[in-house]
Amino acid sequence: MFKKPALEMFPEYTRGYIKLVPEGDITNILAEQLETTYKLLSKVTEVQANYRYGEGKWTLSEVLGHLTDTERIMSYRILRIARGDTTPLMGFDENEFVKRATFYTRTMTDLLEDYQNVRRATISLLKGLPQKSLLIMSKANGYDVSVETIAYMISGHELHHLKIIKEKYLLSGS
Incomplete structure (x- = not known):
């Protein structure tokens, strides 16, 4: 069973994110998040999905794509580390990933299905x-x-991103 590690166990740049996670078994938390995130974003129209709240900011579909890509990378890291691979794993440039991903060519329904599949795979792995x-x-x-x-x-x-979605994308009158 997973238990939330002490904040000192997390890299400094992630501690703000981790403070948002409730205590509990992470597999249960991720399963609940899957339902909550799907429910929230399944109501998003294609117009809302393509909304940017500011110059240079991602669209809502790009944010969802970013969440999915990041989870894929993190799950890969989990797999490598859990299997005893000690090769240092490189970081990635999330802005370049989003720029090259062309999430705008996919419907929100398709992006949500991808998100669900990745989350279910993460939970299964864990x-x-x-x-x-x-x-x-x-x-x-x-x-x-x-x-x-x-x-x-x-x-x-x-x-972290759901908070931004609620504040900047879904309550902005878009």
């Missing part, structure tokens, strides 16, 4: 890990992290 692998440490993006830490980072990252 549920299949032996307890002893949760605390295995390795380097990712230049920081020492554990499998457990990355799982909570996935949740916190999404909670």
